[in-house]
Amino acid sequence: MDTALIYKSNALVEASYRLSVYEQRIVLACIAQVRRDAPLTDQQLYNVSAQQIADMTGTQLGTAYQNLKSAAERLYRREVTLREAPNGRGRAKVRLTRWVQTVEYLEAEGMVALRFGTDMVPYLSQLTEQFTRYALADVAHMDSAHAIRLYELLCQWRDAGEREVSIEWLRDVFQLDGKYPAIKDFKKRVLDIAVEQVNELSPMWVKWSQRKTGRRVSHLLFTFGEKPSKKPVKAQKPKTSGNAKGKDKNASGAIYGIPRAIIEAKARAGESYEDAALRLLNEAKQR
Structure with a gap:
C-alpha cells in the first residue's frame, strides 16, 4: 500500500463529515x-484486512483486528454533506448522503468489505478536473482524524501555498457539532494537534496565524508547502542578464510550495529565488 494513491473530488475534500481515524483508514x-481507468459502480465490494491496516500504520495486528469491526459498523451509519458537483459542474445544491450502503465483516479472515453509496460514486471515480490526489502513505501514521482532513485540504490548495478560511467553515467541515466553542480549546484539541502531525508525519509543512473580526478570532491563515527532498540540493550559479527568459521561468509560480509573493517579500539581498525559498522552508521546519 506504500505507493497507493488517493483520488477525491475537491467537493468531497471540502464536504462536511466526521469520521474517526480508524474509519478514515478503512475508507482511504x-x-x-479504485482504478481511475476503470468505472466504479455502486455494486463493487472493496476488502480491507486487519493485516493491511497493521502494515499501513505500523501498529500491532491484534490492535488493528480489534478496531476494524467496530469502526466498520460505525462507518455504516456515518453521513456526509456534499455541496458541489463532483467536477464542479451542474447546479450547486446541498446533498446529505452516506459513505457506504453495505458493510460485511468476514470474521474468519479478519477482513471487512464495503460497498460505496450510490451518491458517492461520482466523487471517487472518473474524475477529470477539480480533484485532489495524495499518497495513502502520507497519512498512514496519523492518529488524528483532523490531521488527515487538514492534510487533504492542504493538498487541494497545494499550488497556492496559502489559504485563509473562517473558523466556522472549518468547524463545519470537521463536523465538530458544537465541540470546543472556546477558541483556546479549538486550538488545543483540534488545530495544534492536526498541524503538529502534518508537520511530523507528512511530506508537507504548515504554519498558521489568526485574524480577528472586531475582538473575535474569526479566520485562520494557513501557509504551507512541500518539505525539501532528502537529497542534497546543489548550489546553482545566478543567472546572467543575458538569460532573462530562463530567469523569469524559474521565478514564476511557487517554489517548494512557497508563493512567489512571499519569497519576494522575505528574500535577503543577493539571494536567488530558490535559495530564499529553501531558507524560508528550513526556518519554518525549525519553529
Missing part, C-alpha cells in the same frame, strides 16, 4: 483500490 484503504 478502499479509495486507494
Whole structure:
C-alpha cells in the first residue's frame, strides 16, 4: 500500500463529515483500490484486512483486528454533506448522503468489505478536473482524524501555498457539532494537534496565524508547502542578464510550495529565488 494513491473530488475534500481515524483508514484503504481507468459502480465490494491496516500504520495486528469491526459498523451509519458537483459542474445544491450502503465483516479472515453509496460514486471515480490526489502513505501514521482532513485540504490548495478560511467553515467541515466553542480549546484539541502531525508525519509543512473580526478570532491563515527532498540540493550559479527568459521561468509560480509573493517579500539581498525559498522552508521546519 506504500505507493497507493488517493483520488477525491475537491467537493468531497471540502464536504462536511466526521469520521474517526480508524474509519478514515478503512475508507482511504478502499479509495486507494479504485482504478481511475476503470468505472466504479455502486455494486463493487472493496476488502480491507486487519493485516493491511497493521502494515499501513505500523501498529500491532491484534490492535488493528480489534478496531476494524467496530469502526466498520460505525462507518455504516456515518453521513456526509456534499455541496458541489463532483467536477464542479451542474447546479450547486446541498446533498446529505452516506459513505457506504453495505458493510460485511468476514470474521474468519479478519477482513471487512464495503460497498460505496450510490451518491458517492461520482466523487471517487472518473474524475477529470477539480480533484485532489495524495499518497495513502502520507497519512498512514496519523492518529488524528483532523490531521488527515487538514492534510487533504492542504493538498487541494497545494499550488497556492496559502489559504485563509473562517473558523466556522472549518468547524463545519470537521463536523465538530458544537465541540470546543472556546477558541483556546479549538486550538488545543483540534488545530495544534492536526498541524503538529502534518508537520511530523507528512511530506508537507504548515504554519498558521489568526485574524480577528472586531475582538473575535474569526479566520485562520494557513501557509504551507512541500518539505525539501532528502537529497542534497546543489548550489546553482545566478543567472546572467543575458538569460532573462530562463530567469523569469524559474521565478514564476511557487517554489517548494512557497508563493512567489512571499519569497519576494522575505528574500535577503543577493539571494536567488530558490535559495530564499529553501531558507524560508528550513526556518519554518525549525519553529
